[in-house]
Amino acid sequence: MTSNAPVVILLGPPGAGKGTQADALVERWCLVHVSTGDILRAAVAEGTPLGLEAKRHMDAGELVPDEVVIGIARERLARDDVQTGGVLLDGFPRTIAQAEALAQALGELGMRPPVVVNLEVDDDVVVRRLSTRRMCRGCGAIFNLQTDGLDVGDRCPKCGGEVYQRDDDKAEAIRERLRVYYAQTAPLIGFYEERGLLLSVAAAGSVEEVSGRTIEAVAQGLGG
Ligand code: AP5
DSSP states (O other), X not given: OOOOOOEEEEEOXXXXXXHHHHHHHHHHHTOEEEEHHHHHHHHHHHTOHHHHHHHHHHHTTOOOOHHHHHHHHXXXXXXXXXXXXXXXXXXOOOSHHHHHHHHHHHHHHTOXXXXXEEEEOOXXXXXXXXXXXXXXXXXXXXXXXXXXXXXXXXXXXXXXOBEXXXXXXXXXXXXXXXXXXXXXXXXXXXXXXHTTOEEEEEOOSOHHHHHHHHHHHHHHHHTO
């Protein structure tokens, strides 16, 4: 079986805006949005065995073990919607082992090599964005205290769900996530650069400015 459906990866440090930019890309190319963070948070909310294991790592700002996340991603990629419409990967891969497993899975599924967009942003911007991020418990929408004015306990303007702050958006966990990012995820920039798959986008500036640059990069990567 082969599929010509696009595969797009959003790389970047925590808080770079991967989840925020995913919306624009998914809409533009009708991609299936696969966020390993969202899948893991759903498992935590449901209290499944996977969720219980993941929560420990996530709250501490650590990565969930490769074998767990690779299993989740492989299963999701093999589904018909991805094969037909293509996929936007947000938060996966995050280690070299995950990138290698992804390349193998795409090969086995007969899918195209990915277009990889790296959202580049300074650490001080990351810390500011994450410490002021708020999310909806109902629909998973992403907000920001500074730009959207929503705070913990407010109702989500999209679905009426409860607005909350992620446990891993507390100062200590943010510091650890940045440390883990540089140690384990940043090497993926070189990995994809060597394979001629990497496109870099400056991710400072407004959401709309970054969306414009990100869409342009993906269009270039997909060949127009
Ligand atoms: P995950 O949910 O993937 O977290 P992350 O990669 O750390 O990314 P974030 O969700 O924190 O940030 P983002 O880049 O999506 O930014 P956002 O758009 O929200 O993973 C969570 C945890 O799950 C991990 O720590 C790990 O434990 C585990 N996990 C997940 N995947 C894994 C994997 N593959 N392997 C192992 N473990 C895994 O934006 C942030 C804020 O900034 C928001 O408030 C937003 O409104 C605001 N904002 C965004 N863009 C702008 C802009 N241009 N201007 C102003 N504000 C902006």
